[in-house]
Amino acid sequence: MATLGGQRAQFTWLLNQYNLAEAAEGKAYFAKRMATYIAAAPANGFTAAEVTQGQLYPAGEVSQYLDTAVADSDPGITRLRHSTRSPKRSKPLMFSASVTARRSSTPTA
Numbered sequence: 001m002a003t004l005g006g007q008r009a010q011f012t013w014l015l016n017q018y019n020l021a022e023a024a025e026g027k028a029y030f031a032k033r034m035a036t037y038i039a040a041a042p043a044n045g046f047t048a049a050e051v052t053q054g055q056l057y058p059a060g061e062v063s064q065y066l067d068t069a070v071a072d073s074d075p076g077i078t079r080l081r082h083s084t085r086s087p088k089r090s091k092p093l094m095f096s097a098s099v100t101a102r103r104s105s106t107p108t109a
Contacts, residue, residue: 002044007051011037015057031058035065 011034018030034057041051 002040004044004046004050007037007041007044007046008053011051012053012055015055018058027058027061031061032065032069035062035069038062039066039069 014030014034014037018027018034021027021030037051038048041048
């Protein structure tokens with residue numbers, strides 16, 4: 001069963017990602033995900049207002065996905081956070097480990 005805190009956190013994260021997205025397809029992706037959480041709210045025992053916490057979100061864009069989100073929603077939504085943006089790295093990740101040499105000397109008395 002989904003918790004209200006978890007649903008709120010996911011919705012808020014999606015709203016932040018929506019606001020950060022620059023491309024229209026990125027905004028649409030996050031709007032669809034927000035619609036999924038709003039649509040699943042009643043099945044989880046919450047209202048849409050409880051999940052959104054009165055935050056200003058693109059209700060017009062999100063509402064166009066509500067009909068399909070109702071059909072696609074899973075009452076116990078649990079999703080991992082991920083971004084559709086690919087990270088920009090100037091060089092490959094390198095892992096370093098400090099290597100210490102073992103001394104094979106025996107302790108002296």
